[in-house]
Amino acid sequence: MEVQVTVNGQSHSADCEPRTLLVHFIREQLGLTGTNIGCDTSSCGACTVHIDGESVKSCTMFAAQARGADITTIEGLAADDGTLHPMQQAFMECHGLQCGYCTPGMVMAATSLLSENPSPTETEVREGLEGNLCRCTGYHNIVKSVLAAAGGES
Amino acid sequence: MIPASFEYVEAASADAAIAALTEHGDEAKLLAGGHSLIPLMRFRLATPGVLVDIGRLDDLSYINDGGDHIAIGALTRHRALETSDMLAAEAPLLRHVASQVGDPQVRHRGTLGGSLAHGDPASDLPAALLAMGGSVVAKGPGGERVITADDFFTGFLETALGEDELLTEIRIPKAGGAGWSYQKFNRRAQDWAIVGAAVQLGANPGVALVNMGPAPMRAGGVEAAIASGSSAADAAAVAAAGTEPPVDLNGDEAYRAHLARVLVERGLIEAQT
């Protein structure tokens, strides 16, 4: 079936099977491999993208369900001139990533969180990221990064 | 993991969805947010031949004042529930329970109707519906019918919905300021409850349990005890009566029965204060 989506401001159209998971569609049909796959049970959040501004796990959606949607992936966060998004910058400055594999999903979840709650407490950050797993950082610096991006004390 | 192939049908209206269900019979499954169904399909534990996508039926996404009850469209997402001012005032238990489902990403996509229709005893929202004495509206080829929560959950992943019926609306009696509590016990925030207890006091006190039997269930003994004026501790003592809790890595029957008593007591105390 034909699936048309807008990803990072660009319209894309590609043919896929109805069973094609959105994350595979984004990665393989559209070639945007920044969105990662870390599990098969909707547990890890590595595949988090924004659909119409809200974080979702793209492994738990069929591409068919996203037809016509406005999708933002990690590739769409930094400015056109290469300037990192404040959340990306905060992750860099607070050492919120190590191997980087959970990072795109973590950053997308974090930006979605701040759009809903611009000044979260530490507890709210942890709860807001409860659907994202990281094996490298123990979350300490991820939480610090999100608080820093929110403009709070880090 | 990769789902098996299926035929995809997008329903343009509730009636179209019902027509598709009627046409395809037990081959067909409804797809709303997909957050109950797709995980099963990825492990090929569910292999429907036809998926009828009702995810775009925006007219089934609403939270309305129905007079003595709140009427909620079946496709209303958890996120809409947990941020609803109307629910904060009239059905705070449901609002809070919605905020405890899965994680933010899941709540952005998952729908109330989808969660209830899945009929998972480990799921949070069925317990809220039971404790609040809610009901659902099912629409089929022959029209609509209202099913009470008590009649709705019939077994493990089974509900009273017919093969050709679509759940369209959920009705929650206004809580009228009744005390409430939701006690969810799990090992990580994103996990399913090992055991949960939903409590709403008021004129018709309701206590429902999560993951204590094959289907979402009320703790009838506790409700009777409250009605007869028992203390929280005494009422909670019978929380596990008549339950058939599952046995898994997180808990055996005895532990779950104990947790049910602890959580119901905590819930009753919190609801009373």
Add this chain to the structure above:
Amino acid sequence: MSSVGTPMLRKEDPKLLTGEGKYVDDIQVAGQLWMGMVRSPYAHATINSVDASAAAEAPGVHAVYTATDLLGMGLWIGPLPCAWPVTPDMVNPPHFPVADGEVHHVGEIVAVVLADDRYRAADAAELVVVDYEPLPVVASVADAVADASMVHSSLESNKAYHWPLIPDPDALEAAFANATHHVDASFVQQRMIPSAMEPRGVLAVPSPHGGDITLYSATQVPHILKVMVAATTGIPESKIRVIAPAVGGGFGAKLNVNPDELLAVTLANKLGRPVRWTETRSEAAFSTHQGRGQNQRIELAADGDGKLLGVRVHLDADMGAYMMLITPGVPLLGSFLYTGVYAVPAFGFTCDGWFTNLTPTDAYRGAGRPEASYAIERAMDILASKVGIGPDEIRRRNYLAGGEHFENLDVPSTLTFDSGHYGPSLDRALELAGYGDLRAEQQARRDGGSTKQLGIGMCTYVEICGLAPSRALGGLGYGAGGWEHATVRMLPTGKVEVVSGSTPHGQGHETSWSQIVADKLGVDPADVEVLHSDTAISPLGLDTYGSRSLAVGGVAIANACDKVVEKAKLIAAHSMEASADDMEFDGGMFSVAGSPDKAMAIQEIAFGAFTAHDLPDGMEPNLQEQTTWDPPNFAFPFGTHVAVVEIDEDTGNVELQNYIAVDDCGVQVNPMIVAGQVHGGIAQGVGQALWEGANYDEDGNCTNPSFMDYLVPSPTEMPNFTLDFTVTPSTSNPLGVKGVGEAGTIGSAAAVINAVCDGLSPYGVTDIEMPATPQRVWRAIQDGKGGAS
């Protein structure tokens, strides 16, 4: 200005933060075929027949291969390698990528489908019909020890080896004979599913006409993999290029040579088409090795004051169904550490390795050392309660060198610890924890009848890093050396290219190595480019594991820099018409002693070395040096961790409230990265203590293979960590560095379980098995209450 010691932001980050980082699964090549693995649902069974006809005819399927097909194709000249035969008589049943005739663990590959994409590969794998005849299953070490049935039908016993380390048996005997206090404790190190966030993946790209093959793998060990692929397939090593692109965490799980890697290489080579595979998360419980899996018994002999007289340890170690790359050696990596940070006159260790019909075990963060640290640190708490003193006091009484600073100290397990200073580490950790106040609050809660008990646990660990002196590895029967190689070249433009044999997967080597080079050569760290993880670019190396990269690879880079400076100095002297002995080098400038007006930048010299217009007679052009560093000794980082838990008596839930870690990894290159390593390590050890563990039923089925059931800690379970450091330079290398990748994991499981047991002590609970799940804790409390009443 020095770069080493500063928290320089990571060079790796911009690409990883923007989705530009390319992991194996991100690399798409034209014409690729996907492997779909048909895996055994039985832990032990005879394969009567495999019918692949339906799968072969399925849409998009290129071929289906069984073991018979593959063996007939002559793809392998030998089985999968085990590089560590720990004893001459170690049993090592042959292990081929696809099971031939008999399967030995659930998930073992029985047939391979090649299809156009992963969807069709998954579909077709389901269509392969295998007729199994189930055989008796050895589903635990206890089953294995019973030896009632065999893991492999060809075996006569499930025991793979017996390995003793008893330097002085008579002294050990005497120590226990003379002991006032005797601790005899048994612990279970449950099997861990390593769970790097990036699943393993592989892509083999042949060049059918040139005869070369490029293997992309999510691996920690591209160099070792290259050698082993050559050794098992017969493809000349010179024809194999292994690339570890961005690798999403390893934790030991990616330091193996796996069936999928060999299948991809050989099938791609045979078919002349790229072949790939990426494991799914739930598949990883079968397709990637697991960690830990040891039953430990530790005995302490102590005098009346709690001073240790002897330590005796026996392990029954779970190998799983096969010996993978270093499976048998993992328990032995811990053997030398069962005396911990303590002065112990007599020591004895034995380990029996046992086969089971379970996924093979191998290295997992810490590999043998967390297990050792756990056993001795748990046992020390038990000893403290027998002696009637606090856990801090029992440690102080027994620290090596009385807790004072030492260097090059021989310990009874036959090693020489490079340096240590344990007392201040404990002092600082207790101070940061507010230990006195915590004990007061704990007592107040107990007195007040609170149902929320406070538990405080501590652990002073020591670990072995800087793997390894090659001679020491030879003595242990390991099949390779422990050196590391580095090349440092100054480019004509004054930039620096560093080629490293270590292979990062999240540790930030590009950053840390740049800092070392910047200081050594007096250049801007931004002008240093670090190349790694591609055997065509970095042909020599022994990769990244065992907290070795800095203490071995980093030292190699520093030494190569020194050689660059030496050569540059000769050129500078020649150019400035001065004696080399009069040359001074500081901040990237060569100058002549006493003539501050005469100076040359190292970049100028690099250009001069490139043009070679005016070099000293006989000197080779270019400014490039390489070194191989073989460390003379291991490095021994240490530290003290304190965990504070709150235990809900009613539910058994354990909440980690506070965690304090005071670590000493010697000299720090980048304190930001050091702290990050400690954070992650702590989380993994806490995970073992409270949440994680592969669970198996009696038929050998893993009942929690997915992330829904295997509970990797999430953000809501972790507290913020309080970190501090002491710095005791290592004597094992010129940088004074030790290593920090595993430290957090090595200290944390013991600290947390000590805290849980401390909190539960009013109920008479003295031990709790990991993971300390709410159900286990609640039951322990009930048993304790029952015993008390």
